[in-house]
Amino acid sequence: xxxxxxxxxxxxxxxxxxxxxxxxxxxxxxxxxxxxxxxxxxxxxxxxxxxxxxxxxxxxxxxxxxxxxxxxxxxxxxxxxxxxxxxxxxxxxxxxxxxxxxxxxxxxxxxxxxxxxxxxxxxxxxxxxxxxxxxxxxxxxxxxxxxxxxxxxxxxxxxxxxxxxxxxx
Numbered sequence: 001x002x003x004x005x006x007x008x009x010x011x012x013x014x015x016x017x018x019x020x021x022x023x024x025x026x027x028x029x030x031x032x033x034x035x036x037x038x039x040x041x042x043x044x045x046x047x048x049x050x051x052x053x054x055x056x057x058x059x060x061x062x063x064x065x066x067x068x069x070x071x072x073x074x075x076x077x078x079x080x081x082x083x084x085x086x087x088x089x090x091x092x093x094x095x096x097x098x099x100x101x102x103x104x105x106x107x108x109x110x111x112x113x114x115x116x117x118x119x120x121x122x123x124x125x126x127x128x129x130x131x132x133x134x135x136x137x138x139x140x141x142x143x144x145x146x147x148x149x150x151x152x153x154x155x156x157x158x159x160x161x162x163x164x165x166x167x168x169x
Contacts, residue, residue, distance in 0.1 A: 014052050015061050018045050022065035023072075030074040033140035035132060037076055039069065043148025044155065046087040046107050051100065051156050051167050055091025062087040077127050081118040082141055086111030098168040100156055104149040111145035112138070 025041040032038070042065060049058035062083035069075030089110035094103035116137035124132040159165045 011053055011057060015049070015057055018049050018052075018061050019064050019068075021045055022061070023068045026065070026069050026074045027072065030069070033143055035136050036078050036082075036140040036144075037074065038140050038144035039075065039079070040144050040148035040151065042066075042079070042083045043086060043107055043111060043145045044151040045148075046083065046090055046111075047100075047104055047149055047152025048155060049087060050091035050094050050103050050107070051152075051169075052165060053091075054095055055088050058087035058091040059084050077123055078115075078119045078137070081115040081123055082111055082144070085115045085118065086145055089114070100153055100167075100169045104153050107149045107152070108142070108145050112142040116141045 022041055022045040026039055029041040030037050030039040042062065045065065046058055046062055049061045053061075063080065066075060066079040066083050069079055070077070086107040087110070090103045090107040093106035094100070097103075116134055119137055119141075120132050120134040124130055156165070156167065156169050160167055160169045
């Protein structure tokens, strides 16, 4: 079997498992903080996806989870910038620096600081038809991403310790 096909199959398999985890756990881990429904599982999956697959896969996984969460009624349109920006930044930083803590920091900066700005200035007024104050989103986005990023770091360390994945942690 060609190496590229084997790698692509493994990447797809990882992505499917991460989407399944994010969707399956969402009803149990999504809860309102302020005006947003937060989901720490999304950020846990983002860190795993960023480390195992890279920025593009992690972003696609976050988008698919956001779509399914919205269809299930356990998410809002804020799930898209809230999940995708952090996943992409985490993946880019991990790809460039190969440090798990820098990766988690990228998730926190992307979701905790950049995504609320995008949500308040673009997503809420354009797609939701309402104004949401930036400072109403910051605490909920930050709480969700910090909790999820910590869980993601712990999961990567456990997977590495169990010799299930070979990554720089």
